[in-house]
Each structure stands twice: as C-alpha cells, then as structure tokens.
Amino acid sequence: MASMLWNETLSVGVKTLDDDHKKLVDMINELVDGITSNRRQESLSQILDKLIHYTRFHFRREEEYFARTGYTAAAHHASEHRELIRQVTDLQARFRSGGASLLSLEVMKFLKEWLVHHIMVEDKNYRAHLNANGIR
Ligand SMILES: [Fe+2]
Ligand SMILES: [Fe+2]
Numbered sequence: 001m002a003s004m005l006w007n008e009t010l011s012v013g014v015k016t017l018d019d020d021h022k023k024l025v026d027m028i029n030e031l032v033d034g035i036t037s038n039r040r041q042e043s044l045s046q047i048l049d050k051l052i053h054y055t056r057f058h059f060r061r062e063e064e065y066f067a068r069t070g071y072t073a074a075a076h077h078a079s080e081h082r083e084l085i086r087q088v089t090d091l092q093a094r095f096r097s098g099g100a101s102l103l104s105l106e107v108m109k110f111l112k113e114w115l116v117h118h119i120m121v122e123d124k125n126y127r128a129h130l131n132a133n134g135i136r
Pocket of ligand 1: 017021027058062123
C-alpha cells in the first residue's frame with residue numbers, strides 16, 4: 001500500500017496542529033510499512049502504542065485550544081475524539097490478543113480513513129475560529 005503523504009489539502013491552518021498531523025501520518029505509514037514487511041507483532045504493537053499515545057496528546061492540544069478560545073463546537077468535537085480513541089484502543093486490544101494477520105488490512109484501511117476523515121471534516125471546521133482568535 002502506498003504511503004499516505006501529508007499535503008496542503010490536509011492543512012488546518014494552525015502550525016502546531018499541522019505538525020501533529022504530519023507526525024500522525026508518519027506513524028501510520030510506519031505501521032503500514034511494518035505490517036507489509038511482516039515485522040513481529042511485538043514491534044507492531046509498540047508502533048501502535050506510540051500512535052495512540054501521540055493521538056491522545058494531539059487531541060488534548062486541540063481541546064485546550066478550544067477551551068482557551070471558547071469554541072462552540074468543542075463538545076461535539078471532543079466526543080468525536082473520544083469515539084476515535086475508543087475505536088483505536090479496541091483495535092489495539094484485538095491486535096494484542098493475536099489477530100495480527102487478520103487485522104492487517106483492516107488496520108491499514110481503518111487508520112487511514114480514521115485520520116484523514118477526522119482532519120478533513122472535523123478539524124477543518126475549527127480553522128476560521130482558531131485563526132480569528134490568533135491561533136495559526
Ligand atoms: Fe487533529
Ligand atoms: Fe480533532
């Protein structure tokens with residue numbers, strides 16, 4: 001599967017958040033590479049842990065910007081974050097319990113769609129609001 005690349009179409013107009021998104025894209029690519037090159041489950045599990053850890057950090061950063069600027073869609077956006085974390089930790093649990101080969105394709109597709117959809121739809125919605133509040 002070709003690497004997914006961050007490009008301007010994914011920009012949300014805020015430097016720190018774009019940088020976070022680039023890191024998340026890199027981690028997903030690392031995971032996809034690991035799966036296609038048949039890295040050990042242990043090692044894939046570590047990459048997935050790292051991805052989840054950074055995702056939590058990134059979601060907190062966005063939510064902190066929302067709180068600081070009084071973003072009206074904050075509650076809705078945060079509930080999307082919680083749902084994404086729920087899905088990805090569920091995936092992690094299944095992955096750990098041994099469904100590696102079965103989950104490979106599912107993991108790749110899910111994570112790409114997961115990230116790209118959230119950035120393209122939910123994250124882009126905060127652009128004008130954060131920029132208007134001096135966060136860019
Ligand atoms: Fe984001
Ligand atoms: Fe978000």
